Amino acid sequence: MTRSIALSFTLCVLLAPLCQADQIVREVPDTTAGKGFGALTGMMAGAAGGPIGAIVGAAGGFFAGSAVQTGIGKTETAYEVKNAQGEMSTVRSPNARFEVGQQVTRKGPRLVASEE
Numbered sequence: 001m002t003r004s005i006a007l008s009f010t011l012c013v014l015l016a017p018l019c020q021a022d023q024i025v026r027e028v029p030d031t032t033a034g035k036g037f038g039a040l041t042g043m044m045a046g047a048a049g050g051p052i053g054a055i056v057g058a059a060g061g062f063f064a065g066s067a068v069q070t071g072i073g074k075t076e077t078a079y080e081v082k083n084a085q086g087e088m089s090t091v092r093s094p095n096a097r098f099e100v101g102q103q104v105t106r107k108g109p110r111l112v113a114s115e116e
Contacts, residue, residue: 021103021114022081030078030092031066038065079111 038061046057069075078092081104093111098104103114 021105022083022111024098024100024102024104024111025080025082025088026100027098028078028080028090029070029075030094031069031075032092033076034065034067034069034074035062036065038062038068041065081106081111 039058040061042061042064043054043058045061046053046055049056076092076094077097078090079098080088081091082088091106091109091111096111096113098111098113104111105114106112
């Protein structure tokens with residue numbers, strides 16, 4: 001009897017991280033770098049028109065930077081991730097690659113493949 005209790009407890013402890021792992025739903029393009037660069041450049045160019053010009057320039061640069069990054073084919077990788085509670089979020093992953101349906105865990109702002 002005590003062996004079965006110990007075995008059950010051990011299995012619960014070892015399998016709990018797999019049950020709580022996040023899952024990759026789909027891969028999405030990420031243009032955060034282009035948006036940031038475009039907004040900064042647009043703000044500096046628009047500053048010649050005063051504070052309103054800087055705001056308008058930053059907004060225009062934000063959208064233009066994203067479009068330029070997409071247009072030259074330099075988009076990075078982000079993933080839509082579904083957690084154990086069913087909530088969806090987008091996580092950037094410039095270096096690691098994952099497959100749709102793969103189980104992952106979050107380590108700060110990054111994704112790490114779950115050990116199966």
